[in-house]
Amino acid sequence: MSDATVFIVDDDEAVARSLRWLIESIRLEVETHASAHAFLDRFDPGRRGCLVLDVRMPGISGLELQQRLAARRAYHLPIIFITGHGDVQMAVRAVQAGAFDFVEKPFNDQDLLDRIQRAIAWDAAQRDRESQREQLRALFAGLTAREREVLGLVVEGLSNKAIALELGLSAKTVEFHRARVMEKLRARSLTDLVKLAMQLGAEA
Amino acid sequence: MGTGSEALWLGLVAAGGTLAAALIFSAVSALRLREAEQRLRDKEIDHQAVMDRLQENEYRLRAIIESEPECVKLQAADGTVLEINPAGLKLVDADSPEDIVGKRIYAVVAPEHAELYRENMRRVFAGEAVVYEFRSITLKGRTCWMETHAVPLRDARGAVYALLGITRDVTEHKLAEEQARRHQTELARVARLSTMGEMATGLAHELNQPLAAIANFARGCIRRLRGGDVAPSELIGPLEEVCRQAERASEVMRHVRDFVRKREPQLAGADINQIVRSVAKLTELETRQHGAAVRLELAPQLPRVLADPIMVEQVIGNLVRNSVEAMTEARSPRREITIRTGPNGGAGVEVEIADSGPGIDGALIDQVFDQFFTTKREGVGMGLSISRSIVESHGGTIRAESGAAGGATFRFSLQAAGQEAGGGERRHGLHR
Ligand SMILES: Nc1ncnc2c1ncn2[C@@H]1O[C@H](COP(=O)(O)OP(=O)(O)OP(=O)(O)O)[C@@H](O)[C@H]1O
Ligand SMILES: [Mg+2]
Numbered sequence: 001m002s003d004a005t006v007f008i009v010d011d012d013e014a015v016a017r018s019l020r021w022l023i024e025s026i027r028l029e030v031e032t033h034a035s036a037h038a039f040l041d042r043f044d045p046g047r048r049g050c051l052v053l054d055v056r057m058p059g060i061s062g063l064e065l066q067q068r069l070a071a072r073r074a075y076h077l078p079i080i081f082i083t084g085h086g087d088v089q090m091a092v093r094a095v096q097a098g099a100f101d102f103v104e105k106p107f108n109d110q111d112l113l114d115r116i117q118r119a120i121a122w123d124a125a126q127r128d129r130e131s132q133r134e135q136l137r138a139l140f141a142g143l144t145a146r147e148r149e150v151l152g153l154v155v156e157g158l159s160n161k162a163i164a165l166e167l168g169l170s171a172k173t174v175e176f177h178r179a180r181v182m183e184k185l186r187a188r189s190l191t192d193l194v195k196l197a198m199q200l201g202a203e204a
Numbered sequence: 205m206g207t208g209s210e211a212l213w214l215g216l217v218a219a220g221g222t223l224a225a226a227l228i229f230s231a232v233s234a235l236r237l238r239e240a241e242q243r244l245r246d247k248e249i250d251h252q253a254v255m256d257r258l259q260e261n262e263y264r265l266r267a268i269i270e271s272e273p274e275c276v277k278l279q280a281a282d283g284t285v286l287e288i289n290p291a292g293l294k295l296v297d298a299d300s301p302e303d304i305v306g307k308r309i310y311a312v313v314a315p316e317h318a319e320l321y322r323e324n325m326r327r328v329f330a331g332e333a334v335v336y337e338f339r340s341i342t343l344k345g346r347t348c349w350m351e352t353h354a355v356p357l358r359d360a361r362g363a364v365y366a367l368l369g370i371t372r373d374v375t376e377h378k379l380a381e382e383q384a385r386r387h388q389t390e391l392a393r394v395a396r397l398s399t400m401g402e403m404a405t406g407l408a409h410e411l412n413q414p415l416a417a418i419a420n421f422a423r424g425c426i427r428r429l430r431g432g433d434v435a436p437s438e439l440i441g442p443l444e445e446v447c448r449q450a451e452r453a454s455e456v457m458r459h460v461r462d463f464v465r466k467r468e469p470q471l472a473g474a475d476i477n478q479i480v481r482s483v484a485k486l487t488e489l490e491t492r493q494h495g496a497a498v499r500l501e502l503a504p505q506l507p508r509v510l511a512d513p514i515m516v517e518q519v520i521g522n523l524v525r526n527s528v529e530a531m532t533e534a535r536s537p538r539r540e541i542t543i544r545t546g547p548n549g550g551a552g553v554e555v556e557i558a559d560s561g562p563g564i565d566g567a568l569i570d571q572v573f574d575q576f577f578t579t580k581r582e583g584v585g586m587g588l589s590i591s592r593s594i595v596e597s598h599g600g601t602i603r604a605e606s607g608a609a610g611g612a613t614f615r616f617s618l619q620a621a622g623q624e625a626g627g628g629e630r631r632h633g634l635h636r
Contacts, residue, residue, distance in 0.1 A: 012413050014449055018420030021442050025427040084412070105416060109423040 004120045005029040005049035007077065009039045009065065011057050019052065026113055028120075036060035040068060048127060050100065050119035051079045055090050063094055070098060075126060078119040082107070133199065139185050140200055147184070150177040154190070155197045275371040278357070281329050283308040283322075286366060295350075295373060297342035304343070314339035314347070328354045328367045337374065349378040382489075410456045414449040421446045471598065473508040473621035474516070476545050476553050482513075483520040484543065491524065494532045496539035498524065503546040507620040509553050515594045516618070519602075520557065522587040523614045527559035529580065530612065534562040548617045552600070558613040563606035572604055591616075 006028050010016040016032040023030050029049070033039040037060060039051075053062040060068070062081055069076040078100035083091040091102035100119045103112050143151065153163045160178065164171040187193040269276045275292035279285055285304050288296075296312045298304045304311070313321045317338040324336045333355040340350045352371040356364040421442045428434035484498050491498050509516075524541060531539045540560040548554035564572060571577045573592045578585030588604075595602045595616045602616035 012417070014417040014445065014452070015413055015420070017445065018417040018424070018442075018449075021424040021445075022420045022427075025424050025431070084409070105412070106419065109420070109427070 003029075003048055004124070005031050005047055006116055006120075007039065007049060007051045008032045009034075009036055009051065009057065009062075010054050011035060012054075015054075022109055023052075023113065023116065026117070028116070036062075036065040036068075039065070043069075045073050045076065047077075048120070048123055049077060050116060050123055051077045052116065053079055053081050055081050055083045055094065055102075063090070063097065066094060066097060066099060075130065078123050080112075080115055080119055136185075136196060136199060142184050143181060147177050147181050150174060151181050151193070151197060154178060154181070155194055272370075275369075277309075277369050277371070279309055279325070279367040279369060281325065281364075281367075283310055283325060285309055292371070295342075295371065296340070297344040297346060312340050312342055314341050324352075324354065325367060328356050329364050331356055331364060337378075348373050348375040350374065407456065411453055414452040414456070417449045418446050418453075421449070470512045471510050472512075474511045474513050476506055476509045476511070476516075476555065476618065477502040479511070479513050479516050480520060480543050480545060480555070483517050483524065486517070487521060487524045487528075491528050491541065494528050494539065496528050496531055496541055499540065499542045501542060501544040503544075506545060506547065506553050507551065508622070509618040510621045511598055511618055516598070519591040519594050519616065520555065522591045523557040526587060527557065527561060527612065531559060531561035533580070536561050552617050552619045554615055554617050556613060556615045558611060560611045563610050563612050564604060566606065569604055569606060573602070 006023050008016050008019050008023075008030060010019065010032070011034055013034065016034070020030040020032055033042070036057060040060075053065065055062045057065075062079075066079055069079075079094070079098075081091050081094050081099055081102040082105060083102055084105050088104060091099075091104070095102060100122065101115050103115060140148075149167065150163060153166060158166065160171050160174045163169075164174045167174070182188075182193060185193065185196050187196055269289050272289055273291055275289065275295040277285055277288040277292050285307060288298075288301065288304060293299075293301060293304065296304055310318050310321070320336070321338055324334050327334050333353075335351065335353050337349060337351050339347065341347050350371050351374045352369045354367050354369040357366040357368050359365045425439050425442055428439070480500060480502060484500060487498070520543065524543075527541045528539075530536075538560045542556075542558045544556040544558070546554055546556075568579075573588045574585070575589040576585040577589075592602050595618075599619045600617040602614065605613045605615070607613060
C-alpha cells in the first residue's frame with residue numbers, strides 16, 4: 001500500500017494545502033491539483049490510491065470529473081467527495097453514479113482519514129484481483145487446444161475414463177494432459193482447478 | 205340580396221378580423237332597417253316587402269351570432285342576460301340556455317369585480333362603447349379572465365335598450381402578463397430587499413474556505429504532536445498558514461463592512477404614507493399569491509420624516525414578508541396584514557405592521573432581531589437584524605410584540621424632518 005497516492009483536486013489553494021498537511025499526518029503520499037483539467041492532463045490510470053474532490057468546483061465540476069474518468073476506463077480511482085452544507089443531495093447522486101464515499105463539511109478529521117484509508121484499501125483489492133485475473137488469463141493462453149478440451153471436461157466432472165472415451169484417446173494420454181493443465185495453471189488439486197476455471201468462465 | 209344585407213356583408217368584410225366591429229355593424233344595420241320600416245309605414249307603401257327584408261336580415265344576423273366562435277350576448281340594464289350564443293354558453297359552462305338566460309350576469313362575475321362590472325354597464329347604458337376585463341367564476345366554478353367589448357343597442361327613438369357584449373377568454377394572456385410582472389417584482393425584490401440576504405449566503409461560503417483550511421492545518425498539527433514524532437520547526441509553516449487564513453477571513457469581513465458603509469442612508473424629508481403605499485404596491489403580488497390581504501390605515505397630516513425612502517421601504521418590506529411567511533407557514537385561515545401610521549409619543553412618527561399569524565413565541569421574542577436568528581429552513585436570519593440597523597441609523601427604535609389575541613406586531617419610530625438643530629442632510633453609519 002506504500003505506493004498509494006491521495007490525489008486532491010480543489011480550486012482553493014489554501015484548502016488544498018491544508019488537506020495535504022492533514023493527510024500527510026498519516027504518512028500518505030499526497031498530490032494536489034488546482035482543477036479537474038490539471039488533474040486529467042497528468043492522470044495516469046495505473047497509479048494507485050484515491051481521489052478527494054470538492055463537489056462544488058468551478059470549471060469541470062466534481063461530478064463531471066467522475067463521469068470523465070468513468071468514460072476513460074472501466075476501472076478508475078475511488079472518489080471521496082467533500083460536500084458543503086446543503087449539497088448532500090449532490091453527493092448522494094455522486095455515490096449513485098459510482099463514487100466511493102463522501103464527507104460533509106465541516107468534517108471530523110479522523111472520519112475523513114478513515115474513509116481515505118478504506119478507499120485506498122479498496123483500490124488495492126480491486127487492482128490485486130484484476131492482476132490475478134490477468135495472470136490467470138496469461139496462464140490459460142498457454143494451454144494447447146487439446147488441453148483446454150480436457151480442462152472443460154474435467155470441470156464438468158467427467159472421470160479420466162469417460163474423457164478418454166469422449167475424446168477417443170487412451171486413459172493414459174488423458175492423464176498426461178490433465179497433469180499438464182494442472183501444472184500450467186498452477187493448480188494443486190481438482191477443487192483448485194475448478195475454482196480457476198470458474199474464474200476464467202466468469203471472465204468470458 | 206337586399207341593400208341591408210349587402211351593407212351587413214360589406215361591414216363584415218371591411219371589419220376583416222375584428223368580428224366585434226362586424227357584429228356591432230350588422231346589429232346597427234338591422235336597427236336602421238327598423239327605422240326604415242317606420243318611415244315606410246308612415247308613407248304606407250309596400251309594408252310586406254319591408255317586413256320580409258327585416259325578417260331576412262334578422263335571421264342572417266342570428267345565424268352569424270349563433271355560429272360566432274366568440275361569446276356574444278345581450279344584457280338588460282340590471283344585468284339580466286337576454287340572449288347568449290352557444291359559444292357564450294360554453295364560456296360560462298352552461299349546459300343549456302336556461303342556466304343563464306333570464307339570470308343576472310353577476311352569477312358568473314367574481315365578487316371582487318362585480319362593482320367594476322356594474323360601473324361598466326352604467327357607462328354602456330349611458331351610451332358609451334367600453335372594453336373591460338374582469339375575473340369570472342363560471343357556473344361550474346372554473347375561474348378565468350374575460351375581456352368584453354360592449355356597445356349600447358338603441359331603439360328607433362335612440363334610447364339604449366340593451367348591451368351587446370362580445371366576450372373572450374383572456375386567461376392565458378393574463379397569466380403570461382402576471383408572470384412577467386411577477387418576474388419584474390422579483391427582480392426589484394432581489395435588487396432592493398434581499399441584497400443583504402444574498403450577500404450573507406455568498407459571505408458564508410467565502411468565510412467557510414479559510415475556516416476549513418484553518419481547521420485542517422490545526423488538526424494536522426495536533427495529530428503530529430500527539431504522535432510525538434514531530435520537530436517543533438516543522439510546525440512553523442502550517443501555523444503560519446493558520447495565521448494567513450485568519451487574515452483572509454478578516455479580509456472578507458472588511459469587505460462586508462465596506463459594503464455596508466457604502467449604503468449609508470441619505471436622509472431627507474419624506475412622506476411616510478407615500479413610502480408605505482409604495483411598499484404595499486411592491487409586495488402586492490407576493491402577498492396576494494399567499495392569500496394575504498394588506499390593509500393600510502394611514503393617518504393624515506403627519507409630519508414629514510427624516511428618512512432614506514429606499515431603506516425604510518426595505519424595513520417595511522422585510523416586516524411584510526416575514527408576516528406573509530409566518531402566516532403561510534402556520535396555514536393561518538385568516539391572513540391579514542395591517543400597516544398603520546400615526547404620530548408617536550414625541551414629535552415623530554410611528555409605523556406599525558401587525559399580522560393575523562401565529563405570533564412569536566415569548567421565549568424567542570428577544571432574539572428575533574439577532575443576526576442569523578431564523579426558524580425557517582430557507583431563512584438567513586438577516587431581515588430583522590438589517591431592519592433594526594436601518595431604523596437605528598435613522599435615529600429611531602424598533603420593537604416586536606406578540607399579542608394575546610394572536611399575531612405579531614412590529615413597531616418602529618422615525619424622527620420628524622427639520623427637528624434636528626444642524627439642519628440639512630444628516631448621515632449615520634449603519635454599524636457602530
Ligand atoms: N411576523 C412574524 N410572525 C412570526 N414570527 C416572526 C415574524 N417575523 C419574524 N419572525 C421570526 O423571527 C425570525 C427572524 O426573522 P428575520 O426576518 O430576521 O429572518 P428570516 O425571515 O428567518 O430570514 P431572512 O429575512 O433573512 O430571509 C424568523 O425566522 C421568525 O421565526
Ligand atoms: Mg425575514
